[in-house]
Amino acid sequence: MDKFDQTFQGLLRMSPSEFSSQIVSLKGMCPCPGCPTYTDCSRKAKEILFCAIGGSFNCITQDLGCICPTCPVARNLGLTHDRFCLRGGEMTQRYKENLR
Numbered sequence: 488m489d490k491f492d493q494t495f496q497g498l499l500r501m502s503p504s505e506f507s508s509q510i511v512s513l514k515g516m517c518p519c520p521g522c523p524t525y526t527d528c529s530r531k532a533k534e535i536l537f538c539a540i541g542g543s544f545n546c547i548t549q550d551l552g553c554i555c556p557t558c559p560v561a562r563n564l565g566l567t568h569d570r571f572c573l574r575g576g577e578m579t580q581r582y583k584e585n586l587r
């Protein structure tokens with residue numbers, strides 16, 4: 488079990504209110520709006536924290552680089568993927584890898 492698996496297990500043990508607070512806190516730490524790939528469409532739709540919530544709903548279609556690897560959230564949660572807006576959240580990308 489790697490760091491992300493342990494983090495995920497911890498999130499599952501939280502109460503709904505603790506979980507919501509954690510998501511709000513992580514959203515506040517997400518630097519996606521400063522990434523070259525982030526778009527005005529995403530800004531207007533308030534899309535953020537793609538690693539946990541999942542990919543963009545049609546607001547991001549072009550890969551202009553990804554700053555996820557430098558993000559403190561990625562380090563804290565033990566994320567091992569990137570480009571979550573385009574490829575889906577960490578769980579989704581791990582699931583797809585296991586299908587190969």
Ligand code: SF4
Binds near residue numbers: 516517539
């Ligand atoms: S890892 Fe990427 S999507 Fe997740 S909080 Fe950091 S910048 Fe945002």
Ligand code: SF4
Binds near residue numbers: 518522524552569572
């Ligand atoms: S997930 Fe990565 S590529 Fe997408 S906007 Fe956030 S930092 Fe940029």
